[in-house]
Amino acid sequence: MQKLITSLTLFLLVVLFLGLVVINNELLGDYRIDLTEDKVYSLSEGSQRVLNELDEPIVLNFYFSDAASKGMTSLRNYANRVQSLLEEYESRSNGKITLNIIDPEPFSEAEDRASQFGLTAATLGSVGESIFFGLAGTNAVDNQFTINFFDPQKERFLEYDISKLIYQLSEPEQVQVTLLTNLELMGGQNPMNGQLTPAMTFYSQLSQLYQVTTIGNDARQLPEETDVLVIIHPQNLSESLLYSIDQFAMRQGRILLFADSHYESDAMAMMGALQANQSQFPLLDAWGINVNLDKVILDGRLGLDIRTPEGSVTRHPGIIGLTAEQLNREDVITANLELVNGASFAPLALSPQSQLTLTPLASSSADSVAVDAADYALSQDPQSLQRMLDDTNKEKFTLVARISGPAESAFAAAPPSESAEDLNQAHVSRTTQLNLIVVGDADLLADRFWVQQTSFFGETIFTPFANNGDMVVNASENLAGSDALISIRGRGISARPFEKVQALQAKAEARFREQEERLQSQLQQTEEQLAQLQNVQTETGALTLTSEQQAALDSFISQRNEIRRELREVRYQLQSDIDKLGNYLKLITIAVSPLLLVSLLWLLARLLRRKASKKIREAIAA
Incomplete structure (x- = not known):
């Protein structure tokens, strides 16, 4: 009877197991639990919103x-x-x-x-x-x-x-990008030398990817079909244009802004100038964003070398090369960039009362100071700029940032200059999600900071030596997506390191390096001895070694064999420790886990059987 009950129990456990497998595959396939640390096997909220907005298969x-x-x-x-x-x-x-x-x-x-x-x-x-x-x-x-x-x-x-x-x-329709600037992006005649200059390389790249419309600072409003607005070194914008930009932002329009404390790549603006060539964009203060255009960042660590008029090379702390260490590796815009060059960066921050969120995309090093833009514009000597680096006031500054969140309109209502015919939509006083990327420099768009020009059989070849253009394209591409797409950040990776194995390898490799250095040192000494021996043989014509030379050579061979044996022992011990750890993990995975599961099922079956027996006895007694 006991054998029959045991066999029946095992049979019921097998049926239960198969039933659970079928239920899991057929009914619970759409329900998953992601237990990974970074949730790499589940979708973020932004991706789910992209799926929810699908209209067609x-x-x-x-x-x-x-x-x-x-x-x-x-x-x-x-x-x-x-x-x-x-x-x-x-x-x-x-x-x-x-x-x-x-x-x-x-x-x-x-x-x-x-x-x-x-x-x-x-x-x-x-x-x-x-x-x-x-x-x-x-x-x-x-x-x-x-x-x-x-x-x-x-x-x-x-x-x-x-x-x-x-x-x-x-959304297969081509993205409409509006460029707002007075800079000569499309090239033309250089007023300094009268030569024709090609279009800026970043502008050519954007034109290949998107439908680009360019308007000047004297425009009254933005084109209605604008998807992404790129503003470069704005100055003297009219009230009507500022209102159009403000309402574009309040309606969750996407803006990429290049504001500069001192745009030094404009040759005409710099001729005879006694003050900084600053950008002007008053909407930022109203939105709760502080781009301090009265300051220029000097970086004693990231300053690039330039050639002086005298022909020497010196470091310029105002011309900065941002390396991978200063770029945000967690954001899709800057994750794969290695170098971004620029000049006279302005520091970025949020106002104390702002409800926005600022995510730094690029920062200076901790060896940086903020100096007056006017003083910087008047200082033509890099040596004098280096003297402005004050050891007591150095800090890290945000130079490029993604800014999002709720913001108030800069206008309480439409300005009087706007006629009823120009207002196609009602005034929006607030946005819950501002989509803005601010770059505290416009010089980085100039070719001289990131593109090298060479002539090849009469054609000009542009070879980038920095990632300035990549950053502009990445930012434009990211803003061109939906709000849900913009919200997606870099996730974790599925591969998890075996920290214990890595520790074993590091320990053994340290020992291996010590042995290897010993061997290399002895090899070098022996080669020197053999070289001396060769010289002696060449000078004397001797064909045999002296007893001292033979003893030295035999000693080296013996030492080399001993060290090689020790190296083999180190490698063997490394693999032995790793194998022991692997066997231990296999034991837990293959043997212990199933035994634990079977034990739990056996206890459950035993408990159910006792309850059933108890009910049967109660029924008989009744």
């Missing part, structure tokens, strides 16, 4: 060379991560997204289709296999957008890239 074709990538463990793990996230998009889209997972085998129709989409096959592996690892999306009107290759180095922005592609498919 979208097809996502995920191409990964599964068969050709055998043995590429790291790449295949990342591919599983990408596929899992894409499946999450599909399950959360309410049927608006269809995901196709395709293995483009060589010489197949799938490979031809991947190439037609413009996906790039990377040559990887020991024998140079062509690996496709990209995403191609289409919408109902056959618009196509792609991610050519999922770079594991950009895993932190994987969700942003996928959400951006989905947003582009849902």
Whole structure:
């Protein structure tokens, strides 16, 4: 009887297990719990908003060379991560997204289709296999957008890239960018030398990506179709234009502002000037943003070397090179930039009463001071600027920032200069989400700070040596997306380090380096001895070694063999410690966890059986 009960219990446990598996796969597939530290397998609120705004069905074709990538463990793990996230998009889209997972085998129709989409096959592996690892999306009107290759180095922005592609498919119309400036962006005749100058490189890049409209400081209002407004070194803007910009911002329009304490790249403005060539944009104070255009940041650590009129080279603390250490690696705009050059930066901050949120994108080093812009404009000698660096007042300043949140309009009502015909919409007095990126410098847009020009068979070739243009394009691209897309930041990465293993490796490698340095030192000494021996043989014509020389050589060979044996022992101990740790983890994963689960199920079954027996006895007694 006892055997029958035990067998029945085991049978019921198996049935329960299979039933739970079926229920999980069929009914609970859309419900997941992401227990990772950075929630890398779930969607952020911004991505969910992008999915909620989908009006038409979208097809996502995920191409990964599964068969050709055998043995590429790291790449295949990342591919599983990408596929899992894409499946999450599909399950959360309410049927608006269809995901196709395709293995483009060589010489197949799938490979031809991947190439037609413009996906790039990377040559990887020991024998140079062509690996496709990209995403191609289409919408109902056959618009196509792609991610050519999922770079594991950009895993932190994987969700942003996928959400951006989905947003582009849902909003396929070209983005309208309005440039507000009086600078000669499109080139023309240089008034200093009479020569024709090409368009600024950043302007050419934007024109290739977006529909760009340029207006001057004398315009009365913004074009109605503006999606992104780029303001560069504004001065003397009319009240009607300021009101138009203010209302654009209050209606959650996106603005990229380049404001400068001293725009020194304008040759005409600098001729005979006795004061700083400052930008003027009074709306910032009303919105709760403090761009101190009366100050210029001098950085004793990041100042770039320039050539003086005398021909010498000296460091200029006002011309700054922002490296990866000063750029925000968590924001999509600056995450992959390495160098941004600029001059006479203005410090950025929020007003004390502001409700906005300021996220620094670029900052100076801690070896920086803020000096009067007027004094800076009059100081032509870098040596005098270096003397302005006061050791007692140095601090870190924000130079580029993303600013968002609630803000009040700078106008209580439409200005009297606006006629009824010009007001197409009612006055908006407040926004809950200001979308603004402020750069405290406009000089960084000038080619001389980031592009080198060379002549090649009569054509001018532009070669960037800094990432200024990339930052402008990244900022414009980010602002061109929806509010939901702008809100998405870099997420964590799925790969978690084995800290214990890394500690073991570091310890062994330290010992290895010590041994290696010993060996290298002895090798150098022996080579010197052998070189001396060669010289002696050359001078005397001797063909044999003396007993002392032979003894020295035998001693070195013996020491070298001993050190090599010690090196092998160090490597063996390293691998032995790692193997022990691996075996311990395997024991926990393979043996202990299932035993714990079985024990819990056995206790549950025993408890249920006791309750059943008790009820049976009570029923018999009754």
